[in-house]
Amino acid sequence: MASEQAPAVEMPVTLSKYTKRVMLKTLLGRSDGGVGLIGKRIVIGGWVKSSCEIRIQTVTPPPPAHVVSPKDVTCSEVLQSRIPLLRSLMKVFGAGEHRAREKLNVIIQKAPQPSVSILQVSDGSCVPSLQVLVDSVLATPCQVMPSGTCVLIEGVLQRPSVQGKHVVEIQAEKILHLGLVDQSYPLSKKRLPLESLRDCSHFRSRTTTVASVTRIHNALTWATHGFFQDQGFLHVQVPIITSTDSEGFSEKFLVTTLLSKGKKNDQISSTENAGVSVEAIWASIKDKSKKVEELSRTDSNKEALVAAQQDLKKTKELVSQLETRQKANSGVTIDTRKFDFSKDFFARQTYLTVSGHLHLESQACALGNVYSFGPRFQAEKSASKKSLAETWMVDVEMAFSELEDAMDCANDFLKFVCKMLVEDCMEDLQFVLKRIDKAVIERLQFTMSSSFERISYAEAIEVLRQVAGKKFQSNVEFGVALTEEHQSYLVDEIYKKPVIIYNHQKGLKPFYVRLNDDGKTAAAFNVVLPKVGTVIRGSQSEERFDVLSSRMKELGLPKQQYQWYLDLRCHGSVKTSGFSLMLESLVLYATGLNDVKDAVPFPRSSGRANN
């Protein structure tokens, strides 16, 4: 093996653009898995996913790892003592990390035993890791083996020294950068459940699953722009801060500077508590009491018992301080009628937009076919796994088009993105198939090739009413919105394919949806997919001034707020139709995830915005 590598050592270092290393995707993503590059000297960087150590039993200076025969080694996963409690404590008392680092440095300074660390290193660019061999002369196992360690390594690609799932590995010759890991690293345990990962959103993309989800998310974003640009749509920005209520169905966030002017001390004292809720500390007190109890029962380690008792006492003191402070702040009722919003930044009340629809429509009434892709907000304290306070929506609007056109476009769009995913993200899809949902690829392939069923809302009601031997949780009745259960039944049991339900009862849809001739239904549609339910809501807009105006009166909407929107009907009104899609629901569809909090990097929901 050594002879194979000899001539290659002289080859130049191959680097990616803008980053001092070869991205693993360009190496391991090759059809030969990188075998054709064996012998090349390269630089790779990434984070250790897992590791094991090969101890070298000879006392002579350690030979290169690849000549060590398998019978000479013992391989064991490093035992990493993990004390999650320590971490919470450090958070509470402040400068803990620094002390923990000092401690780690002491460990590292011990003389290394001759050994080789075998690291599985991932750089987030693809699913597989690269196997990296690091001789203890370069770095001790303590330094490089803890998962989460960052390494930038120069070395030579070679065939694996020990048979396994890898077809190449790299023998480190220089360590160019080493980013150590503190004992409190939250991802040190393997395969944490997704729920626990939500508490460390700044780290969780380092797990293979979340990284795959992020790459699929990226592919969906890119495919979305790709589809609309290909079809000649223009991307138009709609405002995030708005004084118009676009939907009327959702609670909104107010945007203001009235409460944040020059109150620096107050802001700081409030953010000091951020991330450390009284509830969390009470939970840790419970854990700590348990620990004290256990230690006093076993009676094996007096020092540990004393330390745990002191720790518990300190934490109790802290929680009492926090509670006192919170009490002092509470009990204030806000009389908003006294607020003078004309003194606010925008000289009026402004909100975070719920939907880009109305603004986008004004652009369609000038530019033809337009789309917008950006964040939308709703302040619903919902516990639904499918909604977030902050989501990214694709809003589409087309001039000179009617309901049918929007349904066609929604249909083609969904098929396109499914096709793009299957073509460009197979490795990630196969990974989520293995880890999350076996049906993922099948579902995508089915959607991209099947024709969507189109039924009217009235037909859907009729079909569901005739279902025998099935009791739905809520009654099927004209005028009442179809529940998730109803929709799933239509998609999974009756039509066994994606379903578009159109012409809904008018009361179920926003004021701007075009009234049908029957006077009862409105020209709206939902696209319902298996697993995730409704992913797209679309409609044809009411282009007739009189009808729109009287519909607004009927609903008691403040005319002044919508005057600019009504203007579009007074000056060159046109038939427009379009739809909206919450990107996150497509991520759920394409990954099999059940909770949208796992589908975005920094989910925002009631009580959760901790960074």
Added chain:
Amino acid sequence: MASEQAPAVEMPVTLSKYTKRVMLKTLLGRSDGGVGLIGKRIVIGGWVKSSCEIRIQTVTPPPPAHVVSPKDVTCSEVLQSRIPLLRSLMKVFGAGEHRAREKLNVIIQKAPQPSVSILQVSDGSCVPSLQVLVDSVLATPCQVMPSGTCVLIEGVLQRPSVQGKHVVEIQAEKILHLGLVDQSYPLSKKRLPLESLRDCSHFRSRTTTVASVTRIHNALTWATHGFFQDQGFLHVQVPIITSTDSEGFSEKFLVTTLLSKGKKNDQISSTENAGVSVEAIWASIKDKSKKVEELSRTDSNKEALVAAQQDLKKTKELVSQLETRQKANSGVTIDTRKFDFSKDFFARQTYLTVSGHLHLESQACALGNVYSFGPRFQAEKSASKKSLAETWMVDVEMAFSELEDAMDCANDFLKFVCKMLVEDCMEDLQFVLKRIDKAVIERLQFTMSSSFERISYAEAIEVLRQVAGKKFQSNVEFGVALTEEHQSYLVDEIYKKPVIIYNHQKGLKPFYVRLNDDGKTAAAFNVVLPKVGTVIRGSQSEERFDVLSSRMKELGLPKQQYQWYLDLRCHGSVKTSGFSLMLESLVLYATGLNDVKDAVPFPRSSGRANN
């Protein structure tokens, strides 16, 4: 000519996907300008830009327009009486539009005189308009000629009946849709200045200039995604609502639900006033008084004088009501210390993000090279023409990379987007060159081909200090930020090309920028372009825990708020670098516009969020 068309009338109607018409871009954007399609029957839709009427002098039934010889016609622009004041009044008193429409209908019902309307119709897909001939049998000039009228027309493409700048025109045979225009249409005058157009953001994309700007904006968005996707970057969402202050330099918007719960009446009364500020009404009173004065001086029309006097009186009453209401609301001081943000939606104080940098960095520390593209906010009451309260930023972050890499990437990115614009948007660029800025194309071509000058901040200071015979408005001194004037001088007078200034004095840059070995400067850079100044701000981040931590202490930053960010240095820290770009500044660069309020569809700035 008639014989040329005869066989073609039978050809099928060609429609675009999802819209019931041919987009003008696909017709007029052909290399032959559409001549090859002469004889085809098509459907086109759009809005009338300008028009003239050809009166047919014969009393026999009107022949098709194309056989009318030029000497038989008189061509005159329709005189459209425009009463902007009427519009403001209607806004104030409510249901005005409806009455105006009724009036218009009466006009339309008059018997049409035999004539042909010649319309220039644009659909927003390209710069040129299509010439459309509408016989008065199909629709009267009153109906179709006012600019802003929406038409969907089926007809046959033919050579122009009258020589002009067009190479094709369409003879209408059916009017499939007609969207009339009310007298109050704000864009009825030709060539309104951009400043006045800002007051009708929902209509201004119908002007050729704003439509071109929007298409250039779209091309920049698409090119941005294209560059980063090509280079293997992942698009990652950063949160818009955040509890972390990313910059420390800007005022922030607070996001809350504390002030908007169940106060419906209050909200409505506040929005009722929206768009009608007391100041605006005072201005209209001034105009009205002037009118009354003029009328009483000329004494020609007593009725008009009485009407004007009544109008003035009513408006004065209104303003007095409004002022009384405002007085009742004002004078309330808000004691924010009494607010209990633990009762807010997110159980803490949250803001609109100023920058995606910190969050994006956490993703780079897992996934390698990432970018984010979305809205960012700052609550600065600045009168600068280059800043907005809501902008779209491209944030880029790369792991295993240093200052130099980020500068390379920023350089390549700018060149790429300039190249894409020149390749894909030439028609729009040529239009803005004609209307706004003669240097536009030259500037883009220069940027895409020139090498950027790289100088350190210290060098820049030195170079500027040695400039003889030039007195800068503010002194050039180490430790003080370079002003726009300084930067322009470097770019326009000294280096005569884009300049990258790096290693700024540390106090001028955010806390997370890496400290250089000299202890005085930090590893940051600005890319300065001609005309627009700094478009990119980049830096290498401080990856050393101890240095970062002591820098934060130095600046008095609340540690708790940044704990999650500090965590990244405790667990597998890596060198990262990146940059941010405000997309709107590139729009200014690529269009020659001077004010960023003209570069986005719905600009948000102090006192302006009227839809």
